[in-house]
Amino acid sequence: MKTKHWILLFAVLLGASALVFLWGRSQKQQGVTARVLQDGQLLREIRLDEIREEFRFTVWDADGHYNIVQVEPGRICIREADCPDKLCVKQGWISGGIIPLVCMPHKFIVQLTEGEP
């Protein structure tokens, strides 16, 4: 293959990649979805970026223990829990990142994922 064909090939590939990259950036929701899991079961998925008003809800586990989750626009936390260590409550708000809110005694997890669920 002639050299100029190679040059053309790479130029096209470069351009196409640039286009895909820019398109991807415009598409990306930057949306953060919170997933609430109890004992491995997905209970709820909440699009944090679509929340307009704060609200809270309670999750009960099989033994009657609870975790109260508070949701505000863009962030989520475990407000209250009746676990012995209350580490989950002390973790405070999360709005991004890979570290989830975890209540070990209750097998309760609130994790964040990027983009649509």
Added chain:
Amino acid sequence: MRQEKQNTAPLTRRLTADAMLTALALGLYFLEAWLPPLVPLPGVKLGLANVITLFALYRLGPRDAAAILLCRIFLATLFGGQAISLIFSLSGGGLAFLAMCLIKPVLGRNQIWVCGVLGALAHNAGQILAAWLILKKAEVFSYLPVLIISAIITGLFTGICAQEVLKRLGRGVKEQNPS
């Protein structure tokens, strides 16, 4: 040009050449790692060590080039101290080497840079593949456009470097394995 009388056994000369190129590749690899990155994105690097791989491939043949590449990867991982980088280096370097070997027969003497670009593309593809195998998340492929762009630019640079070196270096190191 006066033909040198070869007193050294060919195998010794070959071994010496391979060893020196391995050392050179290691030096380039760590030099690049030490320099502040131009673009702070993971996996976007110049890949200077590939100049050596390309040079060895064209001057000494695939066997020597493979040996140099493997030695360089293992030693670099050993000296660098990050065990996880081994799988990335092997998959990147392995795919790059494969691609360069496969495309080499159809390229001309002035298209060595093409070999470099394709090697860089294959290298980055290998790195994404490794990331996918480790993280098991399909999201890693969204990084492909960035790495393609990076590969074409850096591959062009290193490919041209290798091509120019090969053009200028006389019969200093002869191709031992014309395979």
